[in-house]
Amino acid sequence: MLSLRTIEKLYTDGACSGNxxxxxxxxxxxxxxxxxxxxxxxxxxxxxxxxEMQAAIQALKLLAATGQNQPVTIYTDSEYLKKGITQWIKGWKKKGWKTSEGKAVLNQDLWEHLDTLNSKQVDWQYVRGHAGDVGNERCDAIARAFANGRIPTLKQPALSEAFGSEATNGSGYEKLQSSDVSSDLLVTDLAMTESTTNSFTETNHNLSGEVRVTQLRNLIETLRIADDVASKGYLITSSELADLMDIHTSAVTSRGDNWVWRNWVVSRVRREGNQILWQLERVD
Incomplete structure (x- = not known):
C-alpha cells in the first residue's frame, strides 16, 4: 500500500473547438x-x-494508481457523462450496448473503459458549468487551452510532493508509471520529458495544417450563426453568447451593456428570470 496523500475530490471537463x-x-x-x-x-x-469522458477516464486512472480506498467525489458539468455512468449504462449493457430505440450506443469504447474503472468508491456529482465554481472553471480553462493547441501552465508538483514520498521510490513509482495513466500525469508543463515534448511537437507539426483549416471552417460557421442571430433579431442568453464566442459566461456579463465583438454590436436587452438576454446588430 502506497503512503500517499488522500484525494478528496476530482474535477473533470472537456472542450472542443468545433464539434x-x-x-x-x-x-x-x-x-x-x-x-x-x-x-x-x-x-x-x-x-x-x-x-468529457476522456477527462473522467484519466481522473479514474489516477485514482486507481494511488491505491486509495477512501471515497472520492468527481464533479462534472456534463449531464451526458454523469447520467450515462450512473444511470444509462446499466440498461445499455443489458441490451448489448443498444439504446432503448435499438441503436448502437455512441462512444461505446469510452463507456466500456469508464465502466471498468468506475466503482462504488466514486460519488459522481453534477456541477453547473461557467457558474463560478473554481474547480470547474479551472478544468474548463485547461481543456480549452489544449483544444486550441496550447499547453497551459499546470500545477504539477513533483510526485513526492503530490502523492507522498513512496510514490517516487521503488514499487510506488513503478505502480504509478505502469498504471496506464496518461503521460501528462507524470510531466510538468515547464519540465516535460524530451520524448513527450518531441511527440507533442511532431503531432502538431503533422496536423497543424489540417487543424488550422478545421478551425477556420469552424470560425466561418460561427460567424454565419452570429449573422443569422443578428439578421433575424433573435435574443440569446449569456451562456449561449459565451458558447458562440468561445469564452466564459463571466466574460460576457462583465463587459457592460453595449460592446463590440467582431462585426457586431452586442447589447443587453433585458433580464428574464435569472437569464440576461442579448441582441446582436451588424455594424460593417
Whole structure:
C-alpha cells in the first residue's frame, strides 16, 4: 500500500473547438491537505462528449494508481457523462450496448473503459458549468487551452510532493508509471520529458495544417450563426453568447451593456428570470 496523500475530490471537463474538431480535456485533483494537482491533454479530431469522458477516464486512472480506498467525489458539468455512468449504462449493457430505440450506443469504447474503472468508491456529482465554481472553471480553462493547441501552465508538483514520498521510490513509482495513466500525469508543463515534448511537437507539426483549416471552417460557421442571430433579431442568453464566442459566461456579463465583438454590436436587452438576454446588430 502506497503512503500517499488522500484525494478528496476530482474535477473533470472537456472542450472542443468545433464539434467535431480539435479537443482537450482537463482534470484538477484536490487533496485533503489542501494541495492541488492538475493534468490535461488533447486530440486533433474529436467531440466534446468524448473529451468529457476522456477527462473522467484519466481522473479514474489516477485514482486507481494511488491505491486509495477512501471515497472520492468527481464533479462534472456534463449531464451526458454523469447520467450515462450512473444511470444509462446499466440498461445499455443489458441490451448489448443498444439504446432503448435499438441503436448502437455512441462512444461505446469510452463507456466500456469508464465502466471498468468506475466503482462504488466514486460519488459522481453534477456541477453547473461557467457558474463560478473554481474547480470547474479551472478544468474548463485547461481543456480549452489544449483544444486550441496550447499547453497551459499546470500545477504539477513533483510526485513526492503530490502523492507522498513512496510514490517516487521503488514499487510506488513503478505502480504509478505502469498504471496506464496518461503521460501528462507524470510531466510538468515547464519540465516535460524530451520524448513527450518531441511527440507533442511532431503531432502538431503533422496536423497543424489540417487543424488550422478545421478551425477556420469552424470560425466561418460561427460567424454565419452570429449573422443569422443578428439578421433575424433573435435574443440569446449569456451562456449561449459565451458558447458562440468561445469564452466564459463571466466574460460576457462583465463587459457592460453595449460592446463590440467582431462585426457586431452586442447589447443587453433585458433580464428574464435569472437569464440576461442579448441582441446582436451588424455594424460593417
Amino acid at each position: 467535431p474538431g480539435p479537443g482537450g480535456w482537463g482534470v484538477v485533483v484536490y487533496f485533503q491537505d489542501g494541495s492541488v494537482y492538475e493534468m490535461g491533454g488533447g486530440e486533433a479530431q474529436t467531440t466534446n462528449n468524448r473529451m
